[in-house]
Amino acid sequence: LSFFFPPPKITVALFSIQDRDSGENGRMVCSIQDDVPFMLKPSVENFYRLVTEGELDREIRAEYNITITVTDLGTPRLKTEQNITVLVSDVNDNAPAFTQTAYTLFVQENNGPALHIGSVSATDRDSGTNAQVTYSLLPPDDPHLPLTSLVSINADNGHLFALRSLDYEALQAFEFRVGATDRGSPALSSEALVRVVVVDDNDNSPFVLYPLQNGSAPCTELVPRAAEAGYLVTKVVAVDGDSGQNAWLSFQLLKATEPGLFSVWAHNGEVRTARRLSERDAAKHRLVVLVKDNGEPPLSATVTLHVLLVDGFSQPYLPLPEAAPDQAQADLLTIYLVIALASVSSLFLFSVLLFVVVRLCRRDRAASGGRCSVPEDRFPGHLGDISGTRTLSQSYQYEDCLREGSGTSEFKFLNSIMPNHHGAVNDVEEKSNFVKGFGFNLKSVEFSENSG
Structure with a gap:
């Protein structure tokens, strides 16, 4: 017998019993075991019905073996047993369930197209077509995320293939949802969250922020000759577009006009004097500093520094030849402004003095009849x-x-x-x-x- 999820008090089987004896020897009692969700109900004489006591769930128990025992009331008592197998048929009452509610997958940047980055899996407790699951990508919450150009999923096995090369510096992580749907009628489905983390690769060399290395006139650092050992000359500032240990930078002095005069601190890029300066040291120095990351393999960049030793910071600093015409024009404009201001002031003072003299002469003439002296x-x-x-x-x-x-x-x-x-x-x-x-x-x- 095969049934699917029957409600309580539903007749599962109908059977009859008989005994060829008579009297008490022919009277019979029918029973089944107690550990099954069924019971026997008498119908007409010597007829019984096997009915359910509650709802049956195929996902809990799909098959029941029931032993029907018939005993007469004679002396001695005789009995007969009959086995009945009840199969519970499936209905699509379970949605697919993912093995995890959320998945985190890692993919190395600069990956090749069609790379398998991971899988998702869902199971259905039903059977047959009700348990067959297909996978799909659900629309992303972020409408600007080009999900269909980033990943795809195999509908049959849930395998996820990156569709193009991923760049950590452009996209470090993204999330999307995956759906699992069975083939029952009506179909049931569920979903899970997938987070893809792009793992950084050491594909960026260090970039020097200071001093600028853009091909323009080099920046010259001034150092007084009275500087003691450990004097801070300048600091090389650099960054790396990678992350983690790929972005850890170290600094090293490669070349110097006078070895042993300057040193570079490995961890912060500070350039300091290694000893006290003397009059015998050359006035101009050129330093080449190496900036290297901690990736595998490591990438590096170089920066050139120019250092000028001066007797004191009050000593005028000669501008570069490219800047000399602009400075000369500024000085000439200042001279013109000073001359113009002096001319206006002199003209004003002369006008005031002339006014005073004229007034005095007029007073003298009025008092002495026109004589001024x-x-x-x-x-x-x-x-x-x-x-x-x-x-x-x-x-x-x-x-x-x-x-x-x-x-x-x-x-x-x-x-x-x-x-x-x-x-x-x-x-x-x-x-x-x-x-x-x-x-x-x-x-x-x-x-x-x-x-x-």
Whole structure:
């Protein structure tokens, strides 16, 4: 008998029993073992039905061997046994299950096309076509990931083949989902996550960031001659596009104009003086430094350094010939700016002085009737300068007086000294007022005789 997933109380088999004796010897009892999910139910006289007690699951147990025992009630009791085999048929009630929920696969970069990078596997607990599984790539979560150009999968066995060469520096890892579908009706499916990690290969040489090696004018490092041993001259800075030990860099001094004068630290690229400098050391030095990674096989690059020994950092540094014309033009422009500034300043000062002289002359002309100069006989002979320098040799004293009710100050000669020269006093007053107009506040001025 063969059944598929029957519900409870379903009749599996119908059979009848008989005994040729009569009376108590012909009465019979029918039974089965207790460890099976079935039971016997009497139907009409001497007829029994084998029915299920619960749901049957083929994936738990696909076959049952049932022993039916018939015993009479005579003395002695006689019995008969009959074996029945029940086969549970399959239905597609199980989806395929992957052996892992997530897979991590590793592939070396620069791989060849059609390289087998790993496999996925799924099983189905059903049987027949319900257990036959096919594999497929599911659409990636990232729509920009060109999955169909990176990998493919064998629909029958789940093998995964890289379709093109992978570059670690361009794509270090990517993820996608794989589906497994059975051939039942209706079909059931499941999925698993696959992560592909690209393993770095030592395919990049070190790249020097400083000093630049782009074919332009070399950079010159200045070192004072007073530098002690261990003085930091410069530092070579380099990077490597690889990862891990393929990107570990070491530095080594290959060539030097004067061996033993400079050294390079292997792990950080610092260039330092190996000893104290002396006057006998050459002024110009050329160093060649090797930068090497730790890959297998190792890749390397070289960098050239130029070092100039100077007496001190105050010593002017001569520019390279390519930069000399630009510096000369800058100096010439500075000279032009200085000359222009001096010319404008001189013109301004000359204009101010000319303005002051014109105003003074106009004041003198207004006070003396148009005369700008003081005649030689303006002062008495006993007040003249015997040296011919037109200065006064006598003592003149000015007082700062306030005119009553005017609120302004003026100068006047003391009457005891110059009683007869009121014209000169008027001139001095005019000039005093003119000076105050320019902001001067003179309290008193005294000219003393040169008495030695």
